[in-house]
Amino acid sequence: MWLPGMKIVHDIDSGDHKYITSWRNPNDPAPGDFSMRIENEGLPEVVIWREKMKWFRTGKWNGLCFSGGPRFPNPILKPELVFKQERLISISEIFDSSNLVRFTLETSGTLRRYTMNVRRNKWNLAFTAQVDPCDEYGQCGPNGICRIDKAVRCECFKGFAPKFQEDWDRQDWSGGCVRIRPLNCENGDSFLEVRGVKHPDMLQYWLNKSMSLKECHDECLRNCSCVAYANPYITNGGSGCLMWFGELVDTREYPGADSLQNMYIRLPESELDSSIDLEEKNKKRPIELILISIASGVLVSGLINGSILLMTKRKRRGRSNEDLELPLFKFATIVAATNNFSMENLIGEGGFGSVYRGRLLAEGEIAVKRLSRTSGQGLEEFKNEVILIAKLQHRNLVRLLGCCIEGEERMLIYEYMHNKSLDYFVFDQNQRTILTWPMRFNIIMGIARGLLYLHHDSRLKIIHRDLKTSNILLDGNLNPKISDFGIARIFGEEQSIARTKRVVGTYGYMSPEYAIDGKFSVKSDIFSMGVVILEIVSGKKNRGFNHHDHYHGLLGHAWLLWKENRFLELIDECLNDTFIESQVKRCVQVGLLCVQKFAEDRPIMSSLLLMLGTDGAILPEPKEPGFFMERSSSIVRSTTSTSMMSQNESMTITDLEAR
Template identity: 45%
Template structure:
């Protein structure tokens, strides 16, 4: 316990708690995360009113104890709990304040998260802003007391994931994982609701914790003494189906299906056109409207993560038969289930309104859904639309169908394994690119764990992984719903496989097995240039030498693409997020899905399908579909402006006009006025005086400092107010 600093913010000092016997000094609790000490004057004092952190005799954090004590004492327990109590009064009932009541991002054995309905105290987790910034991040993991309590993950005020209700020994949607390392406890009463876990007596030496990461992943980790690393035991949000309300009301997610979402057999899509386009947010509507007077009933759907319980009612003492009667007698009740699925089931949980956020899962629960009287006979013979019951009159017909299905499955798998389906037209031997197996990539990314997910673009999700030899990789996985498709995938393979340059991201290989399309790249730890440039803290260390180094590296990478590589390549989507940064902040141009290869004599082309990102497209391309190497030069210019100004092009606002950043810096509409990348590289590497850029015929600009004055800076300017009768765009 003491003051610490992070590598990313060495000027800030925080008072915190970390493991003593772990070499990497994992921090588990921070006091002054909102108000760091910025010099070496920080001290901690224990007073009769609690623990305080001072900087220059000014309080930067206080424990705000609920009561004062005569002989104050602060004690750090072996559990990691910092307690404040009277020195002469031992026992948990005499604790005036404890850090376990105020968790940060780590959840330790013996700690509770939940709500005390009597005192109003709420214990919940809040992520760090970044791995090197303890200030509060975007994600909060807390109990939702509405209806039957459940736990949710919020990003700002938006629910992004929920656990499902407690079902006796785990949360609904969680697999049954036997373990002898820790035990869990869930308490729900009129006074409180909470969850906690304890390390078992046989595993007292095990070091276990849960953490809410800055990316919003909740992981349970176990310290591996042999490798001296934290190993993931369990992670939430393991796949796309864990996204909140992915399938809308009354929709069910099936991770093994494509598309992911489906309507149960008593429902149909609310908006069929949107549903067919993979927009499932509209959910499903009933095939037959309910009429309470006509004798409705229920049908069992097994293997589900139970729906959102915010509009629910529960009674822990009723059995399943009593629960059915309660639901049947209430015309607003749409479904029911047990609150505890152990030992034949007990407790009663009723749902009202649409059933949302359901998925099929291993070790799922039975949900009894209300259906119309006309559907009851059908429901008796089919409990779920996943079980397709085929009634065949003769055994011979069934055999024929089975043989056809087997032939189809064999043919489909053969196509997938040989990488056909649009990939078969390309000879893989000519790609000169290593091929990875699906199992290799699945193992490297921990089965595409949510905790390994780096982000998502037009291509699909990107995962971090590690190969057997310890090499870190980034895996771009083509999703079924991505805006880009097989053409872009093959375009990127054919483009970058033939390219080698220190300022281009290195493609290590690809995977075309199991119906998958994946690209495997070298891992870039500092992410995209935009994540550094527009981060309020990281940009402070982004000095001019670093910016120049990145601009120079980008220019050399584009010059290689345009003139020095075996192929002349137009990138067509050159932007900040496609500039990745390695460990030493060297820029690497990435994402060649939109790139175009030119022949030896080609210098310009046109297209009716304009692709790329608005704000970075030159006018002749966005309007007429014309593109050339000068198109990338325009995009490069926009990126340079963003790097120099620290402002987004399309987010730029000026008090005197509505131009974006490019318009503000003089619009270069005429592509002939743009230099080649060779000229740009020469400009950046030379010290000769450059000619003054051509200025618009009419230019009137006010200094924004006049509206936002600063005593430390004052500028004057000459305003050209010459009138002319004709203007030509540049």
Template identity: 40%
Template sequence: MLFVGFSENTCLLLAFLIYSFTFTLMVSGLDTVAPSVLIQEPETVSSNNGMFTLGFFRPQNSTRCYLGIWFMSESFVVWVANENDPLTDSSGILTISGNGNLVVLNGQKQVVWSTNVSTASNSSAQLLDSGNLVLIDRTTGAFLWQSFQHPSNTLLEGMKLSTNKKTGKKMLLTSWKSTSDPSYGGFSLSLEPHNVTEMFVWKENHPYWRSGPWDGTAFLGIPWMTQSIFQNGVQIKEEEGIYNISYDQTNKAILVTIILDSQGIVKPMIWNSKANIWEPQRKGFHSECDVYGICGPSGICSKRGSPPICSCLKGFEPKNKEEWARRNWTSGCMRREALQCERDKYGSQASKPDGYFKLEKIKPPDHAELLLSISGDIIDCQIMCLKNCSCIAYAYERRIGCMVWNEDLLDLQIFPFRGVDLCIRLAHSELGIDRRKMTAAILISVLIGIVLITAFGYFLWKKVSKQKGDSFFHWEMHLQIHNSKRMRNLKQVKIQDLSLFDFRKLATATNNFDIANKLGQGGFGPVYKGKFEDGQEIAIKRLSRSSGQGVEEFINEVELISKLEHQNLVTLLGCCIEGEEVILVYEFMPNKSLDEHIFDPLQQKSLDWGKRCNIIEGIARGLLYLHRDSRLRIIHRDLKASNILLDEKLNPKISDFGLAKLFGGDEDQANTKRIVGTYGYISPEYATEGLYSEKSDVFSFGILLLEVITGRKNTSFYEDAESLTLLGFAWKLWLDGNVIRLIDPKIYDASFEKDLLRCIHIGLLCVQELAKDRPTMASVMSMLQSDIVDISPPSQPAFILRQTMSCTAEQTPNNDALCSINNVTISKFEGR
């Protein structure tokens, strides 16, 4: 008898139950593999949180057996032990060996895999909640071995990929051969901290894809990275020559991971808790342009437009035209004209110096060199490159500094957004336009001149253009406009009390409109920084010849803003009309535009709540002046963050009056069939019926106010599967009584909470769907200054849901399934 007072059968039953309970504790119910415990298929070990499981598995369509770790189900294996030594039957055993190592044995008790630690003795293995399998010294608690230091094809949160710059030793991801074969598939992903830090996918020992340089927050070759769940989560650190990259998801409710699939594609994945499956957060890189160097040296790849995808850079031509005709571009391109240094080297006659041609939104080429001595700006970068005969291109990125290239430009790609401005060195003769185009342009110009320019107009223009730029005068002239389709009516421009600048003076101030002085590009044309001989800095908007709306904007700006004067409106200093040149001259704003500060992760920190509050009140004062206090009653119609410029003290000034409209004394509303403005900022009555009024600007101000407080864009805001816009999300939080979640964490302070909540309340009042429900700017100013104590509750805003539609334009970089087409934007000026 085993137990006194019990029958033999009862004792046997109790012994079996005790054994089963003990075995369950040792194996299935705990996260630890202790010495003397044997785990065989189908027995498993689970992490305490139940998310990760360690055990033997068989891939789909395979009879081979492997030891691995999977997340939630065997369909998503994140780590494999014996990937190159599979078991052929179900006799595999996982246990702690006599020497303290965790081992996998086959049916003949032969070791097919081991942690292979020489110092292991009194040890056990544990599966942590992070999915990290560790071998632990039970005496000291130290980790002797970790699966996180031996990755498979999956990068989990908290796992690090590393490279020892001194020894060259790397910790990298390796792809599976196929979905049913976890053995090495030929692709690997590693961190490469050379001149600049990048990620590379290698196919065997050859580069297959690269991420572009790391700028401290994102990789420049992954445009969507800053507008995804990976924003601010990726970190790269250096310790004693060892560089590590890891990912830490700030929102713990979202589970993300990255896998390197069998095709060499890097796929960010997000866990769908409703469907209990992992889904691609994006499609990864999947087009031909993403393959490393597909267009060869000095070739550039573009997914936009019609095939072929590869073309040569300006000033270059195919090295092997027959191969290019067969769409084999790997031989690349070569220069048509040698650079000045090369000509001087071979004793050629002196010629004009080289110049630079700028490409925008470019993936930086491989082999970038960082000029650490450059702490200045893009002009310093250009000067340094021009002095070095071997420097063939440069790019300036403010988070990185000056990057230059002394080798062939390889792996170039045009992006739909982000990227860098790449300036390519060309011989002077290559900087001009094509001779045939030049001849055609001359002929067209002559014909237009004969038809349009009368002798009276010519002499009148000559007389006016000779007057000095600093003199004030009354001036009238007819500005004649032409485009390729039809002649437009003559428009009369009246310029009163406005300086007329000499074109040569403006050209000198901008160093002949040098690309290094270019601040941005808008619907009107390029914007340049200039400096007069007396030291005065200016911003110059030069009408682009290809602009379809620029002349109308010019007339509007001259007729309206020249009559306005307010501390929160940008000052128009004068203009220039000479020949085909149409130019506006403004005061220079050293801190550029508001969007550069509130939407940039690094610049956001420079704007605390006090500064943001001052900016909000300044914009409100400027609008109040336009609506009620100026000689003219003006509706701006394009109020947005990029049209708010900041002076040296970060005081805001409203700019860009090209779309503004003048109201008569008894007018309070107008109608138009031509909807203009910027998607995401225009009011609902204007977007749907063409009705605009003061309340249209109030709506735009409400959007802008919420953007300043949240630090997030209304036009690219995606919160969840409900497709909420920023307004929708704010309204949802308002109804839930949790609007504090809306506040940018960088500015939140409990002592300012009342003011922040008050501003959000005002913002929601401004964006109400019905124009009659919105306050006037006079009321807004009173509420901001706390003159109105009791503020009425807001009603539901407009546009709280984002439409899902079939898009004919580029989809949003944040979510492939959600998109919006900007059919009404005609101006998108950069800060200047």
């Protein structure tokens, strides 16, 4: 329940996060399936989650209101919204003793506001956030729009058709829509105005808060990846530029709603031309049709030969890239963006090559991963990473903007992460103090959500195989994003385990069954997750860990402390003033459950996330961790298996041959 004076908070700087949860059922006040939180991805909004899936969102803040809700203030709703640097920090209902109100997040996920009629001693329902089926998140699937005033509420945007027509006919719209004709960026696209809508979710986007609508139109037209654009704000006559890439999800129409916004969807010119009224076309005289037919016949014979030659050239050029489904950048463009790969733009190096910071007009700041010609990541791994990430969309996965393939050059272009990788903070004596315990716990939860998406919620079932702190990138708000899918693998719907003779990954994060027998599954990723959790809690690396009382690694050290109920000794010393004991205990216990020796003992991601996020839950006792053995004191400071380690500590074993 949310009462006047209470605040919903999302403050990254202070690490303060407060949200509402539903009851388990009407008679049990234990936390239920639904929670309501502030989200600040791109633009602020309020989102109701059903466990880890979006259930409802208000739409983004447009300067006056949330685009899917009423303007503020109004006779019913008068919330107090606090912004800091255009981020929504808190929402509260101002206390008014003359007007008793309460908000309730029902067990069904519906948010309701009640007012008290003192004279009749009765609570009256004054407002419901979700008023119709179109408020359900993604009701019409990708590239569909929900129109509640229509007999069939889901429609495809113009220029799109149902992806699965039979499902659509049965009113199962979850598959959404796909383009009827591909865009034709080089030879001219245009835009169709869609009026009075709640804008699609900002899953893949670019935002500029000062552009005019005309500048936004031109910018979207120049970028072949841009599929739609709009003004994000309705203040000052409409300002800013919001561009979408990929699929348009969770769009609904509000007929006659003047407070809501318009958007402009990119279509081939041929699709826009087809909107000419058919009756007008039928008014053409028969002689005109005859003349057109004769002219067409003359032209066709001349065009066919030229078209065949042109198509052959294009097929040859595009055959190697057709599976990538991602924008291709020219090498010259990337050279200019990185100032010819200058040293001042170099932000990282590894066995794969180098990473450079750059800037593109449309994408803003970017990170360019330029593969070395001697890289262990070959063309197969490169294409694997491109194909996988292009199909994945989640706020805790790094966003791939495009790639470059010219000659021997292979580059991946990512969104730029201002705060580098997690290991830069956790293991650095100076930087680690920046990460307070609330920040670290938020990072752990974010990584877990990203891994849950890979294992269970995405269209593909992905095994990452190289989850580690250096592959967790942090954005400007220190939100974690899983990166580097070069050795990831897709599993089939019913597949649970696979085996390889070529073991690739990083020593210290690999599970025993993978490192020794080449067996990998979701449980090998879980093992890596456990190592990452314990590293975040302790501020110590698993590989090379030393302790004056014994010769165990970090996993063994954590296990010994847990058995003696001394788990607080594992905490990074710089967290002594900020840690929450119950959360630390849960993280250590969950970390140890993840690194248990046998794969079948480890939890799956959905259980792991529930255990991490549920205060007071009774968790199972962990068993002995993998690699629980004391090392000889003579080799404790030496590097194990150095003959199998590359410069970035990655290990490959192929029938006992080094990579």
